Amino acid sequence: MGGIHRMKQTMKSCILEQPDTIRRVCQNAEKVCDSVYSIVGKGPFDKIYLIGSGTSLHAAIAAKYAFTKWFDAEVQVFTPFDFLYYYPHYRLDEKTLILGISQTARSIGTIHCLEKGREYGARTVMVTAEPDNPGGKSAEAILDTCTGEELVGAKTKGFTSTIAMLYLYAAGLAGKELDISLVPKWMEQSLRCTSEEIEGFAEEYKSAPSVTIIGGGALTAAAKEGALKVLEGVRIPVEVYDVEEYMHGPYHCLEKWSYLIFLVNEGPGVERIKRMIQFAQEHSDHVTVIGYEGFEKEIEIKGRFISLPGGMDELLTPLFYIIPLQWLANDVTEKKGRHPEQSRYPEFHKMLGSKYMPKVNYYQG
Secondary structure, three states, rough: OOOOOOOOOOOHHHHHHHHHHHHHHHHHHHHHHHHHHHHHOOOOOEEEEEEOOOOOOOOHHHHHHHHHHOOOOEEEEHHHHHHHHHHOOOHOOOOOOEEEEOOOEEEEHHHHHHHHHHOOOOEEEEEOOOOOOOOHOOOOOEEEOOOOOOOOOOOOOOHHHHHHHHHHHHHHHOOOOOOOOHHHHHHHHHHHHHHHHHHHHHHOOOOOOOOOEEEOOOHHHHHHHHHHHHHHOOOOEEEEOOOOHHOOOOOHHHOOOEEEEEEEOOOHHHHHHHHHHHHHHHHOOOEEEEEEOOOOOOOOOOOOEEEOOOOOOHHHHHHHHHHHHHHHHHHHHHHHHOOOOOOOOOOOHHHHHOEEOOOOHHHHH
């Protein structure tokens, strides 16, 4: 065993591990969720707050759609800054459930939010893949996302496993049935479809001066997370809109050289998005559509189309619609001669006091 060297984890390897990671979530979710219910109970809660930064914030945005679907409670998503400095904490009480999301349990702002919640009597849960890190002690209970090891700064499997566990936790809390057992299969299909397009997709976006990603509803989470991956690795400006927001002003910036990516599932806004895609294609040479199987038969797509599985509850679509965006960010970063695992400023969180630093500083790449 001493002669065996462990292969270094990469962003790409984590992207490819996502189907197996979700299988692990499915296998362990009941036990993990029951352990949380046994500590903080099942309510009823009249306020449910999800708090996180970066990838964790985007997972919270996806989870918001599950909680609002199944609960009459006030459901809000906060950044730590907003919650700590602008929320009226006297409103917190034992009927408030705070889910602080930090995949590494090292985000100091999120940790402080959970501590503040406990101070005012709220029920608190740390949602994390690394419960042994400092944030593990900040809440009453830990919702382990079962992500496994992810020693890269740009999280990928952490995003999808966090959403999956939050969905299952919300369903159990509400007494609802939620079957995500087909998600790994849909992820594998999405990986195959993306692999067929990724070389041309990445080559085209290697010269993009900026990117606009458009996707609403639950896919807002995938759009924002995809943008973050591009920002972290490719390091070009990225804007994110839902289709209605884009129609009210930002469309004025549309040029022949504009790079746009539309995320389209079978949700209620699909007809609205179709009209926006048709308009965008008349004015830009770089329109990519990531959509469900058969969508290309419903409208003419002049640019690139990446076909993903369809026919499921749209709540589940962020779990695999994110895959083409993760892979794009990885490969364009590599085409620019950089490693997506390597932070531009490895000591940033140490200098800013925004995270407890890991034992091994994987921000170095």
